[in-house]
Amino acid sequence: MKRAYNFYAGPAALPLEVLQEAQAELLDFGGTGMSVMELSHRSKDYDAVHEGAGQRLRQLLNIPADYEVLFLQGGASLQFAMVPLNLLGEGETANYILTGSWSEKALAEAVKVGQTKVGASTKEEKFRRIPSQGELEITGDEAYVHITSNNTIYGTQWQEFPDTKGVPLVADMSSDILSKPFDVSRFGLIYAGAQKNLGPSGVTVVIIRRDLLGRSREELPTMLNYNTHAKARSLYNTPPTFGIYLLGKVLSWVERKGGVAAIARQNELKARILYDAIDQSGGFYRGHAEKESRSLMNVTFNLPTEELEKEFLAEAAAAGFVGLGGHRSIGGCRASIYNAVPVEACEALRDFMLAFKAKH
């Protein structure tokens, strides 16, 4: 068996150890005589998996007791709608900071639900950077302020979270949750599709401060109301059991690695390897993001011409590097280097980049 150098943006690389554990348990989970997929979600055996995953996430992210952790479905994209449906009341305004396509999509859903405004946008600069605190228009009376912590497509990342004047901060952390330590108590709500840093697709994690649950209106459809899932410990209906099981295993793997701080050091090293290759290429490789806004998760870059980019991607694919094409909306190249991508994969890509540059 040969494992690929996987730089897909999502679904993305999972730790090999996690896959091997799942493989070993596939036919007989913990002596039950069946796969975890075949267990009732009301069984004791599954309940231990479900609770264990939630507890692990609480520990790893240091989630305070006044927050609920929910495991939902529908991806981050459903949260684009659920956030305003639950948190944006009549006569109130939600403030969206636009730093890329995902924040624009989040805003587009909120517009359908209620009143919104744009507190800042770097669209005119092709989303090359994150706005500074001084550029943010936050009045302090908004229902919430929404940001995208890491912009998967453009390769930018908030380095410091904004001061929102006491307004609840809501973050789409799909592509950088668990990549570095941060203070959960600064946020009102955090959501993340699992398929980048947490596990397989099909699970969405929502972390919500309990007082915000009081905002949801009774008239909301049951499944779209956060309270439904908070009250039922995310077991109101059948949860994505296999995804939650794998997520729990990814969290155990992070624990064994030394926790989020240790993972962050490794992520910094991986990003440095690739950004150094870009910065020391004499302009052959050009980073899309401004240096101060660079993402540790998605390294976006261009080559001098589109022809060279095509050639680069074709040769990289032939050499065993997968997923290096930029998002279909902006083209170019992108290496997604989430938690499970090993340092060696980044070193191999750097060596390939150096050799390709020397040849051209």
Ligand SMILES: *Cc1c(COP(=O)(O)O)cnc(C)c1O
């Ligand atoms: C991948 C991604 C999404 C979309 O997630 P789905 O689970 O496909 O809905 C949303 N936001 C960000 C920041 C992403 O990286």
